[in-house]
Amino acid sequence: MMSERRSANQPMDTSAALQLDNVSKYYAKNNVGAITDICLRIEPGEFATIIGPSGSGKTTLLNLMGGLDLADTGKVTVFGESPRNIQDWTRLRARKIGYVFQSFHLLPTLSALENVEIPLFGRVSDSTARRHIALSALERVGLLHRTDHMPAELSGGEQQRVAIARSLVNAPPVILADEPTGNLDSVTAQEILDLFYTLHREDGTTVVLITHEREIATIADRIVSLKDGAILSDTRRDRCVSRP
Amino acid sequence: MRFAAIATKNLFRRKTRTFFTLLGIAAAVGAFIALTGLSRGFENAWMHALLERDTHVFAVPRGIVDILSASIDQHQAGKMAEVAGVVEVSGELVDLVDLDTGEMIIVAGWPLHSYLWESVSLERGTLPGTANPYGIVVGNEVAETMGLAVGDTIDIRTLTFTLTGISKSGGVMRNHAMLMPLAALQELNNRYNQVSTLNFKLEEYSNRHRAEEVLSLLREQFPDFVFTEALDISQNNRILKLFRAMAWSTSMIALFIGLVVILNTLLMSVMERTKELGLLAALGWSRSRVVSLIVVEGMALSLAGGVAGAGFGISGLHFISHSPQMQGLIQPDISVLLLAEVSLATFALGICGSIYPALRATGLNPAEALRHG
Numbered sequence: 001m002m003s004e005r006r007s008a009n010q011p012m013d014t015s016a017a018l019q020l021d022n023v024s025k026y027y028a029k030n031n032v033g034a035i036t037d038i039c040l041r042i043e044p045g046e047f048a049t050i051i052g053p054s055g056s057g058k059t060t061l062l063n064l065m066g067g068l069d070l071a072d073t074g075k076v077t078v079f080g081e082s083p084r085n086i087q088d089w090t091r092l093r094a095r096k097i098g099y100v101f102q103s104f105h106l107l108p109t110l111s112a113l114e115n116v117e118i119p120l121f122g123r124v125s126d127s128t129a130r131r132h133i134a135l136s137a138l139e140r141v142g143l144l145h146r147t148d149h150m151p152a153e154l155s156g157g158e159q160q161r162v163a164i165a166r167s168l169v170n171a172p173p174v175i176l177a178d179e180p181t182g183n184l185d186s187v188t189a190q191e192i193l194d195l196f197y198t199l200h201r202e203d204g205t206t207v208v209l210i211t212h213e214r215e216i217a218t219i220a221d222r223i224v225s226l227k228d229g230a231i232l233s234d235t236r237r238d239r240c241v242s243r244p
Numbered sequence: 245m246r247f248a249a250i251a252t253k254n255l256f257r258r259k260t261r262t263f264f265t266l267l268g269i270a271a272a273v274g275a276f277i278a279l280t281g282l283s284r285g286f287e288n289a290w291m292h293a294l295l296e297r298d299t300h301v302f303a304v305p306r307g308i309v310d311i312l313s314a315s316i317d318q319h320q321a322g323k324m325a326e327v328a329g330v331v332e333v334s335g336e337l338v339d340l341v342d343l344d345t346g347e348m349i350i351v352a353g354w355p356l357h358s359y360l361w362e363s364v365s366l367e368r369g370t371l372p373g374t375a376n377p378y379g380i381v382v383g384n385e386v387a388e389t390m391g392l393a394v395g396d397t398i399d400i401r402t403l404t405f406t407l408t409g410i411s412k413s414g415g416v417m418r419n420h421a422m423l424m425p426l427a428a429l430q431e432l433n434n435r436y437n438q439v440s441t442l443n444f445k446l447e448e449y450s451n452r453h454r455a456e457e458v459l460s461l462l463r464e465q466f467p468d469f470v471f472t473e474a475l476d477i478s479q480n481n482r483i484l485k486l487f488r489a490m491a492w493s494t495s496m497i498a499l500f501i502g503l504v505v506i507l508n509t510l511l512m513s514v515m516e517r518t519k520e521l522g523l524l525a526a527l528g529w530s531r532s533r534v535v536s537l538i539v540v541e542g543m544a545l546s547l548a549g550g551v552a553g554a555g556f557g558i559s560g561l562h563f564i565s566h567s568p569q570m571q572g573l574i575q576p577d578i579s580v581l582l583l584a585e586v587s588l589a590t591f592a593l594g595i596c597g598s599i600y601p602a603l604r605a606t607g608l609n610p611a612e613a614l615r616h617g
Binding site for chain 1: 257520529
């Protein structure tokens with residue numbers, strides 16, 4: 001939770017934050033690989049960006065990393081856990097993965113604060129405690145003055161900040177962000193990137209961020225390039241050993 | 245924020261749709277209450293009218309459904325009275341009469357010396373006697389509606405009657421009924437020597453063994469008749485059975501419509517929100533939690549619709565029971581049991597109407613759901 005923030009130097013799990021071993025995903029219709037035989041290891045506390053043109057498989061890869069979709073072959077491991085079905089992945093996400101999407105995905109009927117509370121259901125039973133934790137998350141993203149505003153009353157940047165607060169409210173060790181700046185102007189986009197970087201630096205959170213803009217990708221310690229569902233380049237070479 | 249608040253806020257997103265859904269549920273629940281209350285009220289009024297006369301057993305010709313059209317030779321009463329264990333048998337002719345006020349009331353004709361007259365509790369006046377062969381007694385509600393006083397004359401079809409007494413009963417039916425000597429009613433209907441039903445008073449009726457023996461004898465000696473104990477009449481009376489079955493089946497249809505209304509609304513709502521429900525899964529909500537959210541929405545809809553429907557049903561029943569056509573036949577029965585049944589039905593509507601949409605909503609994997617429009 002937000003009250004249990006880790007420091008950057010605090011040791012996390014010794015296993016990889018995320019590990020993909022020979023992971024493939026095929027389109028059901030024509031059996032064409034969206035992701036083909038990917039091997040990737042992301043260390044705890046690493047900030048990685050995945051870059052590639054449209055259709056290169058970036059979002060599919062991120063979905064597989066977070067268990068929003070299941071790989072057809074291969075194995076995805078998050079801090080030593082490899083869930084086998086969607087339900088197990090859901091439980092894992094509740095504890096270990098925060099998601100941020102390009103189009104924010106805030107629930108329109110709930111206020112900013114209520115949106116941030118959503119991931120806490122099932123983890124924090126007391127509604128007052130939920131509120132306090134959510135307020136603390138909103139404070140971190142600088143939106144304490146907008147807690148009761150509805151999503152429609154917030155700017156794009158503010159909505160994305162709410163989404164980021166929502167992703168970190170459970171203090172997950174991993175945040176997966178799918179083109180989080182895609183719908184924002186350049187100034188706001190830079191603010192959001194700075195926010196991700198601050199969270200990563202202060203909490204030691206592992207961040208995997210997807211973008212199709214190389215300029216944005218340079219914020220990360222590591223850049224993984226995708227093309228046609230396969231890794232084209234990786235700024236860290238020791239990603240994992242591909243099977244023969 | 246509480247869990248239920250998320251569900252109720254979703255319902256307010258489409259206010260018009262939610263309003264019409266509530267209206268549909270309210271109509272279904274209201275129909276259920278009105279029809280069931282009507283059926284039970286009718287049954288209660290009927291039972292009270294039968295039990296207050298101290299009759300132990302009734303007899304009607306076999307195969308008769310409508311007691312008004314039953315025709316029994318009144319001399320059968322004398323033959324049946326000879327069976328050992330029978331104290332008295334009284335013929336009774338029953339008819340419906342339209343009054344000038346537009347009301348329809350039940351008229352019963354009893355022999356002047358029948359024990360049935362002993363059950364009449366007079367508020368004013370006297371019972372008809374040999375000195376008043378065209379004397380009548382009316383229930384206090386009839387007297388009030390028609391502005392009648394003891395001594396007034398009333399023209400019914402071809403005959404003129406004199407009001408000798410006004411009765412008051414605990415049952416609604418007799419307060420809206422008219423009693424007259426059997427011979428007068430037979431003359432009024434040209435049904436000389438005919439009665440509709442036979443009323444029996446038995447010896448030692450509290451002795452079950454003895455009562456069964458007498459009933460066996462009657463059934464053996466008069467196989468063309470059906471003998472029913474007063475306490476069993478609600479179970480065996482064909483009119484009541486038919487009425488109950490019609491009320492039950494219409495209520496079930498109404499509830500089914502309510503179910504379809506909830507199902508349709510939630511299904512539409514869930515399909516519109518596929519992406520949002522996928523998002524909840526992406527944020528770590530378990531399948532059971534997402535299902536619970538939709539079920540709570542269904543429950544909130546059915547609960548609100550149920551409360552509104554209870555209001556509709558109770559006021560509708562009140563309106564129907566006070567209409568000129570029904571007055572005197574029904575005292576609405578809004579019992580705790582009925583309200584408990586309605587609550588149960590409403591609860592079941594909410595659950596059943598939301599389970600399928602909920603399961604459908606959670607059937608997709610989150611990535612698929614998030615790709616939706």
